[in-house]
Amino acid sequence: MTTPQILLFGLLGTMIVLMLWGRWRYDLVAFAGLMVAVLIGLVPKEQAFYGFGNPTTVIVALVLIATAGLTRSGAVSRLTRVMATRSRGTSAHIGLFGAVGGLLSGFMNNIAALAMLMPVDIQTARKTGRAPGLTLMPLAFATILGGMLTLIGTPPNLIVSGFRSEVLGQPYRMFDFLPVGGAVAVAGIAFIALIGWRLIPRRDRSEEAGDTGGPQRRYFALLVVTEASLKSARRVSDAREEAARASVRIVGVSRRGQEMTGKLDEQLLEDGDVLILRADPAALDEFRSTSDLSFPDGRNEPRARKDSEGQHLVECLVPAASELAGRSVRSFGMMNRHDGVLIGLRRRGVALRRNLPLQVLEPGDMLLMLMPESRTEETIQATGLLRLDGGSLPVQRERHMKSAVALFVLAVIATAFEVTTMPIALGCVIVAYTLVGVLSVHDLYKHVDWPVIVLLGSMIPLGLALDQTGGSALIAQGLARLTQGYPAWAALVVLMGATMMLSDVLNNNATTIIAAPVSIRLAEALQVQPDAFLMGVAVAASCAFLTPIGHQNNTLILGPGNYRFGDYWRMGLPLEFIVMMVSVPILLIVWPL
Structure with missing residues (x-):
């Protein structure tokens, strides 16, 4: 062995040991290892940051942004509603998602298959009170196994097919991989679903509860019935069933400013009726999106609010120095001045239900506000409110759902038929998402998992050095x-x-x-x-x-x-x-x- 080989094997071994130890973050260890390799001459300084522009690194970043766009468009909520159920156990859930993910991976790039199902799995975990970590790794492994079914499922199949063409004069056909790949996928997914997920370490109670980091406090809130929502729920009982699937409870119905009395379940809903609900912000927006309901516009007699641009549900605390302390939201002119609507109000730990815009706000009150995305920071500063940590939730834009899904599927098809590469296809999708309003420019950077990007960008030059x-x-x-x-x-x-x-x-x-x-x-x-x-x-x-x-x-x-x-x-x-x-x-x- 030469001196560079000894040094490189020693450096890689040390890095792997440190990563397994877990004392320092994996991205820090990887980047530090890259810097050491550059300083001692194992990696040329011209190649030090080659990994950050490598297609693999770019694909990971673009996939994360593209899946965020699918989530924002409401497509994930619709698919979650079909696939998620509280009665299905963890093994059954992993078996179902693993089978679907494995099958998709056989006919598209397995990265794209995971990208489609990952946000659905995360939302399903939140709805069922399960830690996302218990099912995401099984799903990822299942999509890797499914990629072995066909020639186009995973790049290694294409590479060995090319080598066979050079040696024997004929490449592998589309389904030559199926007998071996199919058997391996079936056995592997069965193990993952029945035994494997039980071996994954569990962290703490908040993760076991499926906490995804979003706001979970429950409020009384209003949603307005539209013509589109009446297609799926004509009676209040129908709306209750849909609400229950999203962990939302309907507590009343208002029509033309008067709350309806008597047996509500048999009442027929009309366009413009107002549902009075109790829910946390994430569940509220999911129910609104999947049922084609609308947020109120803040008037005395609520009407459907127009979705002219992206909006955020923001949880705020009223401090003593706030401009809103001692005033109501209506007297302050929140709607006219900032296009903001009060959706929910909590006082001393209790959710208030009636006449929210007329309530005189007190220091310590917790507000759930609906604000235009472009004016959120301006409104927070102008009112003196304090935004709670993790208390900002982008509202789903379901009117873009069909175009968002179509663009993503088109990118997958273009990649599968080698019209273009996956980074280019996903890049075009993200540009289109930004132009049509599915994602804002801020969202593009917020949804990139930067520690993962640093890990990949640092490890790729070291892998090249191993070969060189x-x-x-x-x-x-x-x-x-x-x-x-x-x-x-x-x-x-x-x-x-x-x-x-x-x-x-x-x-x-x-x-x-x-x-x-x-x-x-x-x-x-x-x-x-x-x-x-x-x-x-x-x-x-x-x-x-x-x-x-x-x-x-x-x-x-x-x-x-x-x-x-x-x-x-x-x-x-x-x-x-x-x-x-x-x-x-x-x-x-x-x-x-």
């Missing part, structure tokens, strides 16, 4: 010597095991590029057909379940799932053993040596 210093070739040579004299199936097992370990440290594409030539040389040395070895490399390179840096899907869930670097191996290690036990016999049957 000859470290990758050294691994390949050692593997070739180790398998000399063994039967072909034993060599296949060793090759797949080494590929899995390498893929957990390097990007799966880089691992495939390194391992595929080795597999062909091993097959030639053993005088056997190379297909089983090439397929084994494709399977093993995709199955990077031990770290958050082995596969982009693992990286995507790192922040939303509140995982640590050392959490992945607990479920990932037994899953990799299952992959080996299932794939090797089937490889030998489907692709005889």
Whole structure:
């Protein structure tokens, strides 16, 4: 081994140990390791920040923003309403989402499949009182497994197909991967759903309750019935059922300024009726979006508020120095001066219900305000209100839902048929989301998980250095010597095991590029057909379940799932053993040596 190789292996080993230890954040360890590598000459200074412009890093950032757009448009709420139910246990939920995610991954990039289902899974966790971390990792692993079903499901399949074309003159066909990939996916998803999720560490009670960080205090609030909402709920009883699914309780109905009495459930709703509800802000907006209701406009007799621009639900505290202390919202002219509407009011821990705009506000009152996104900061400063930490919720813009979903699906199709690359397709989607108003410019930066971006941007140059210093070739040579004299199936097992370990440290594409030539040389040395070895490399390179840096899907869930670097191996290690036990016999049957 040369001195650069020794230094690089030592540096990577130290970084992995520190990340597993968890004393310092993984992004700090990765960036510090990159700086050390540059200072001692392992990474040229010209390549130090190459990873931050790498397509993998860009894809992760763009996917996070694009999924935020799908959430803001209300598409996620609609899908959640179909797929989420309180009666479904965690295993059944993981089995359903894993099967859907795995199937989608077979026909689109598995990153895109995870991007579609991840926000739905997070909202489902919140609705069912479950920690998102219990289901996000199983979902990510399931989409990785599903990517092995077809040629286009994951990049390693395309890479080994290219190597086969060079060696044998013919690439793999679309469904050549299905026999082995299908068996591995079924066995893997079954393990994840029944046993694997139970191995994931649990943090604290707030996470176990499915707390996503948003406001959870309940208020009495009003929503206005529209013609669109009457298509799904003609009676109050219908509206109650829909409200219950969103964790909202209907406590009354008002018509032309008078609250209705008697048995409400049999009453027919009319356009302009006002539902009196009790809910937390997130559930209130979800119910409004999925039922095509409208926020009130703040008048004495509420009417539907026009959605002319993005809006925020903001929780504020009234301090003694506020301009609103000792005055009502109406006398202050909140609607006329700032286009703000009082949605809910809590005083000394109790939610008030009646005549909210006329209530004289006291210091310590908690307000739920609806404000235009562009004027939120201006209104907060002008009124002297104190915004609560985490108490700002972007209102879903369901009128953009069809266009948001269509743009995202179009990007997936364009990528699948190689019309353009995924970064370009997602970039165009995000630009379109901004132009039509699904996302604001501020949202573009707010939804990027920057620690994850730093992790990827720092690790990619180190992976390149491993190849440039000859470290990758050294691994390949050692593997070739180790398998000399063994039967072909034993060599296949060793090759797949080494590929899995390498893929957990390097990007799966880089691992495939390194391992595929080795597999062909091993097959030639053993005088056997190379297909089983090439397929084994494709399977093993995709199955990077031990770290958050082995596969982009693992990286995507790192922040939303509140995982640590050392959490992945607990479920990932037994899953990799299952992959080996299932794939090797089937490889030998489907692709005889």
